[in-house]
Amino acid sequence: MTPSRRTTLQWMMAAAALPLAHWTTPAMAEGMDHAAGAVPPFDGIADWPDIPPPPPAPGYGRDPDLASPKVPWALTLAAAQRKTVDVLGDLILPQDTASPGAGALGVGAFIDEWISAPYP
Template sequence: MVDWPAGVAPMAPAAGYGRDPDLTAPKVPWPLTLTKAQRATVDMLGDMILPADAASPGAGTLGVGAFIDEWISAPYAQQQADRATILAGLAWIDAQARVLHGGDFATGTPAQRAALLDALTVEAPGADMVRPVAFMDRLRNLFVLGFYSLPEGKADMGYIGDQPTEGPYPGPSSDARAHLSALLTTLKLPAGKV
């Protein structure tokens, strides 16, 4: 078992979006973090964590690694905490693969990579595996966040919220109105016309 890396190189100073980003002309105003090899590993992990199926391609194939790269490159506190976790985790997974199989994670066989990934999904990790398991938990959460924000992810879960309603809007159902009225009464708020 390899030790968790002592630390990662600090990010170069970068400006954030500011208080009023121009959402009509999206851009990434900071330099990205991941190297080409790290991006390849992240994309490979994406296809292992959220693999292709009949409904959609895998997360790595869809490029969710680009989302993760942008996320961990952002100069905000949460993203910088994730940056430290993800970069250390990628270094750890490569070092662990070298100890177990003589090469980086990406060069291992599918069975070797799967076994290493499975070791990071335990509910109660030993003391030496707490950080690696936390890395994989956070990476998995970021894959899900990125995947289901894409059109393919939305289609995969059957999300149709972006669809316009044809004709006049029918308004909420009678069940929804009754639920709202009961909730407003419970909260001691005026029901008005619902």
């Protein structure tokens, strides 16, 4: 039998309400004043520690300035190595009648920035 949408919603609401329920073990219930509606003490709950959050990393939270792109890290490849990557790019994606080759588009500079970036 497939549960109906109503049954599924009832399950979800019951699961959401479970943390709000006051659970009492039989040993705790023996010493409670049920007429007064006493709630058992929660010994394991403590206040959240007042720990200040660490300061944000420098530059975090700002959008990049795409109008004036700049590379804030040192590039890895030398000019001759970038030329070699451009030639290899032309071998892999050569020029045709519809578009230029990869070397003409500057694949060497792209690869250099990509492998030099400090991201994992």
